[in-house]
Amino acid sequence: MDIHSTTLLAMAIIFLGAFVQTTIGFGLAVIAAPLLFLINPNYVPGPIFIASLIISILNTLKYRENIEIGGLKIAVIARIPGSILGGILLLYASSTHLSLWLGLLVLLALAISLLPFRIEPTQNRMAFAGALSGFMGTSSGIGGPPMALLLQHQEANALRGNLSAFFLFSAIISIIVLICIGHFTLHHLFISIPLLPATWAGYRFALFSMQYISKEWIRYSALLLCFVSGMSAIYQGL
Template structure:
């Protein structure tokens, strides 16, 4: 098997472990480095993996899912996804690498904010818009919603984020198809990543009660920072 595919599978394993542990993080951890392996991995294949993983996690936590607070986020997600599609249509690969790096560092910064923002309908709609914009253009749609939900009980966070990501991923893929970012080629690229994602999920379920959530979060943020800087440096040196 090609070394690039093996590295991509390893990254997806780590990202899936993180997302299954804390509720989000798959794309933040993996997207910038996957892009360096091959620009074709971002955003459609990573969105496909996110859909697959979110379906698994949503099914596991289905008893805890509460959609009442998510409808406004879904509503904002639609125009955000379309806006993200327009951005994808206009940027080249080098600009996309820079965009990925900036988005990851921004996500790290948001995750470290000590502020507590209470979710309300207007904030959920705004977060849904930016989740759609970032998610469709870079695959990184989790942080805006996670910022609002981060103070909920852990299982509720995982459940609601998984449900949101299922719908979000479908919307992003629907936008990526007509602009050429999701084709059979991209689908085939996704296939080896799915077993790696499932193994990451299984590992997270095995260790979820043994590793402190804070430890997983801080380790993932460190990986995110390195991957974000890698994407930015790569773009600036082109």
């Protein structure tokens, strides 16, 4: 696959991820990371975080009145040591191991999203989820599931707002860690640029279509896609 085809495919994947995240609150990295890794490992995790940062800014601004900063503070603080540990893993893991790790995380995210019971977001659980999100996110780009599990029973706009605010800080933290360990360079920044209009387009299309498409239909379609991409990443890593 030539560089132009790879770029267009990456843009299409990010468009889909941004659409899903705007609609249900999270999902950009869960969908995009394993697919992008298959077409070009350089897209994971650095450029994923650039796209995540943009979509998080857009959704944070849209749902800013629904954000509860106090409740997120401990999770954001705990994400810092988790992100450092995730960066250490990146230093020693091979691309094969990372592909397997990505696939397993995607399947874990699927399992979490289907859990039938409710977990209350206490301070200790928020701290643990923030640290785990940092470790998972910085090492693979997929850091949303732990926080989404804790906050999934919030009202829809509160869920979107709080997750977006957390992801905004998370993306900044992870990008700083990746720069420090040499996993985010000018090359990663360069290949991130075409993903920006795709992220914005996915966001705008989600706002337009949310009134016409069932949220549950989007969720289950995203779960099916995640299962396929997760299994593909695992197969690649074996």
